[in-house]
Amino acid sequence: MSPWRLLVTRAEPEANEQCLALAAQGVFASVLPVLEIQPLPVTAHQQRLLANRYDAAIVVSKAAARLCLERLAGQPRPAEQWFAVGEGTGRLLIEAGLGAHWPLQGEDSEALLALPARTCALAGPAPRVLIVRGEGGRELLAGSLRERGARVDYLELYRRACPPGSAGEPAARVAAERLNGLVVSSGQGLEHLHALAAERWPELAGIALFVPGQRVAAQARQLGAQHVIDCQGASTAALVSALAAHSPGATS
Structure with missing residues (x-):
């Protein structure tokens, strides 16, 4: 089993599809869409x-x-x-x-x-x-x-709308399920994650954040994210490669 435990935030149906694909790779993932198409x-x-x-x-x-x-x-x-x-x-x-x-x-x-x-x-x-x-x-x-x-x-x-959710829900999910990584699929997804985290964003800013490219990586750092990992793509294959190249607690 992978040491990674992820919060997948992309829109449905891609969120569940990605979680199933990750499970097949031995990666635990929890779905919390922050985008609604x-x-x-x-x-x-x-x-x-x-x-x-x-x-x-x-x-x-x-x-x-x-x-x-x-x-x-x-x-x-x-x-x-x-x-x-x-x-x-x-x-x-x-x-x-x-x-x-x-x-x-x-x-x-x-x-x-x-x-x-x-x-x-x-x-x-x-x-x-x-x-x-x-x-x-x-x-x-x-x-x-x-x-x-x-x-x-x-x-x-x-x-792309922000689905209804309670303030702080992403951080609460991370704590309840002992997650150690966040996955966003776009800049707007990151914006919605930040908004939903509300005053609990600092709790999320300290854990690994997997992003699809350099522009979203720069955006994440501007928001205070400390461990940003550029997957060089939003696909599950790109994410799996990034997971294999990094270990929880040793990200950069």
């Missing part, structure tokens, strides 16, 4: 975007992939080239018959921008790109694409 109503603007033609579509999360595929049921695809920020999202697109690409190293905007397939897909003059996402986020991705001459549209399909 709320689909946005179908609008005429969304339908217009899906009826457009793009050189590439970039899907930033599993939630975005699922909702986009629902909206595309029985409709022509708005792009021939599809890209995903991470493997889990990319697999959903592949299963739906879309030829998706994603970075093999890293699951962030920088890794996606470095993909050779992405460069080839947007090699023409003023390429059109559709970014499929929730409300807000991935501004670096859009900004970088625009700097390279692309015209970028956002297809926003959901919002």
